[in-house]
Amino acid sequence: MSEGPASPRTEVKRLPARGRYDRETIDAILDEAFVCHVGFVIDGRPRVIPTTYARAGDTLYVHGSPASAMLRSLKRGVDCCVTVTLIDGLVLARSAFHHSVNYRCVVVYGTATEVRDPEQKMEAMRLLVEHIVPGRWDDTRWPTAKELTATTVLALDLNEASAKVRTGHPVDDDExxxxxxxxxxxxxxxxxxxPxxxxTGSPAGEPVVPDYVRRYRRP
Amino acid sequence: MSEGPASPRTEVKRLPARGRYDRETIDAILDEAFVCHVGFVIDGRPRVIPTTYARAGDTLYVHGSPASAMLRSLKRGVDCCVTVTLIDGLVLARSAFHHSVNYRCVVVYGTATEVRDPEQKMEAMRLLVEHIVPGRWDDTRWPTAKELTATTVLALDLNEASAKVRTGHPVDDDExxxxxxxxxxxxxxxxxxxPxxxxTGSPAGEPVVPDYVRRYRRP
Structure with missing residues (x-):
C-alpha cells in the first residue's frame, strides 16, 4: 500500500500537506459518504453529475439507467473523474482571508468498465443498497432479470485515487x-x-420502523 | 424568467419530469448549499474539484489561490460545469430496484471570467464569507490589498443553468x-x-459565541 501518489495527476499539488494517498484514509471517506460527483467529457466539454456509489475492495460501482448520458459515455471507456466530498465544519478565522472549511475528499481518476455478468450485477446492486442503508437488502424485493437488464452497472478501479483532508482550527497570521x-x-x-x-396502497407490512432505519447513521 | 431549458445541454433528459428551469428553484438550491463541484478539462481529461461559492443575482463566484490548477484553467476561459447537490433523504422502496434518493441539484454550464477590479474582488470575498456564515463579514479582519492579489476570483453567469429535483415517497411497481x-x-x-x-495565542476576544454562530442554520 503506497503512501505516495499513484500518478502525477493524482498528486495533490495545492497545499500538498493536505494530500493523503493511503488506502485506509481513502476507503474511510468512500465508506462514509454515498454520493459522488462524476466528471466526464462530452463533445470536448465537461459535465458533472451527482450519483450514488458503493465500494468493494479496490472497486467503485456506479449504476443507473441504460438511457443515462453519463453511463452511456462512461461505458465506452472514456476518462472520468469521480469526486467524493464530506464537509466536516466551517473554519472561522480572525481574518476573512483565512476562513476555510474542514473537509475530506477523494478524487478517483480512471476509465470505467461495464459489469455485464448478471450475478456480478446482482452483487453490485446489493452493494449499492447496503452501502447506503446497511441491512436493507434482505428487507427488499430483489431485482428481477428484467430489472437487471434495465440497469447499467459500471466499475471503476481505485488504483488512481487520492484524498485531500483539512482538519483543525483556523490558521491566522501571527498579528x-x-x-x-x-x-x-x-x-x-x-x-x-x-422516518x-x-x-400508499394499503401496505401489508407492520408500521414498525425497522431498526436499521430507526438507528440509521453513517459509519 | 424562462420555464424551459436555456440550451440543449441544459435540458434534463433522464427523467425529464424532475427538470426545473425556473430561476427561483435554481437560486433556492444555490443559496442553501455552499459547496459546488467544478468540472473542467485538462489535457482532454475531466477533473472535478469541490470548492465553496457564492451567488449574487445572475453570477456565481468561486475563489482560491492563484496557484490552483482549477482556477488557472478556468480563468483562461475554458468550458466548465459547476454542480451543486443537496441530499434531502433516502427513499426506501419495497423493491431494491426502485430505491432512490431525494435530492435537489443544480448544473451550471459556462465559461468563467476573472474578476480583477479590487473593489469587485473585495465584494466577492464579502459575498463568499456571508454566503457561508451570514453575519460573519463584519466580525472579521477584512482582506488587505496583498491578500486580494493573492486571491483569484472567478465569475460564472447563471444563464445556462438547470435544476433537477426528486421529492416524495418511493414509486414501486403496483404488485x-x-x-x-x-x-x-x-x-x-x-x-x-x-462551536x-x-x-490559540491568548485571543483577545470574549469567549462568547456570536449569535450568528450559535444559531447557525442554512436557509
Whole structure:
C-alpha cells in the first residue's frame, strides 16, 4: 500500500500537506459518504453529475439507467473523474482571508468498465443498497432479470485515487491572534430525521420502523 | 424568467419530469448549499474539484489561490460545469430496484471570467464569507490589498443553468405494494454542532459565541 501518489495527476499539488494517498484514509471517506460527483467529457466539454456509489475492495460501482448520458459515455471507456466530498465544519478565522472549511475528499481518476455478468450485477446492486442503508437488502424485493437488464452497472478501479483532508482550527497570521473576533470551528453534522412511512396502497407490512432505519447513521 | 431549458445541454433528459428551469428553484438550491463541484478539462481529461461559492443575482463566484490548477484553467476561459447537490433523504422502496434518493441539484454550464477590479474582488470575498456564515463579514479582519492579489476570483453567469429535483415517497411497481417491507423516506438533515473556540495565542476576544454562530442554520 503506497503512501505516495499513484500518478502525477493524482498528486495533490495545492497545499500538498493536505494530500493523503493511503488506502485506509481513502476507503474511510468512500465508506462514509454515498454520493459522488462524476466528471466526464462530452463533445470536448465537461459535465458533472451527482450519483450514488458503493465500494468493494479496490472497486467503485456506479449504476443507473441504460438511457443515462453519463453511463452511456462512461461505458465506452472514456476518462472520468469521480469526486467524493464530506464537509466536516466551517473554519472561522480572525481574518476573512483565512476562513476555510474542514473537509475530506477523494478524487478517483480512471476509465470505467461495464459489469455485464448478471450475478456480478446482482452483487453490485446489493452493494449499492447496503452501502447506503446497511441491512436493507434482505428487507427488499430483489431485482428481477428484467430489472437487471434495465440497469447499467459500471466499475471503476481505485488504483488512481487520492484524498485531500483539512482538519483543525483556523490558521491566522501571527498579528491577527490579538484581534477580538471569535474564531474556531463550527462542526456540521448530517443526521437522519424522523422516518416517514409510505402508506400508499394499503401496505401489508407492520408500521414498525425497522431498526436499521430507526438507528440509521453513517459509519 | 424562462420555464424551459436555456440550451440543449441544459435540458434534463433522464427523467425529464424532475427538470426545473425556473430561476427561483435554481437560486433556492444555490443559496442553501455552499459547496459546488467544478468540472473542467485538462489535457482532454475531466477533473472535478469541490470548492465553496457564492451567488449574487445572475453570477456565481468561486475563489482560491492563484496557484490552483482549477482556477488557472478556468480563468483562461475554458468550458466548465459547476454542480451543486443537496441530499434531502433516502427513499426506501419495497423493491431494491426502485430505491432512490431525494435530492435537489443544480448544473451550471459556462465559461468563467476573472474578476480583477479590487473593489469587485473585495465584494466577492464579502459575498463568499456571508454566503457561508451570514453575519460573519463584519466580525472579521477584512482582506488587505496583498491578500486580494493573492486571491483569484472567478465569475460564472447563471444563464445556462438547470435544476433537477426528486421529492416524495418511493414509486414501486403496483404488485409490490402488497409486500411486507417497510417503505418510505428517511430524511437527512445537516445541522451545526457545538462551536469549538480556537484559544490559540491568548485571543483577545470574549469567549462568547456570536449569535450568528450559535444559531447557525442554512436557509
Amino acid at each position: 491577527d491572534y490579538a484581534l477580538p473576533h471569535w474564531a474556531g470551528i463550527l462542526p456540521l453534522v448530517t443526521t437522519a430525521g424522523e 416517514e412511512r409510505d402508506t | 409490490d405494494y402488497a409486500l411486507p417491507h417497510w417503505a418510505g423516506i428517511l430524511p437527512l438533515v445537516t445541522t451545526a454542532g457545538e 469549538e473556540r480556537d484559544t
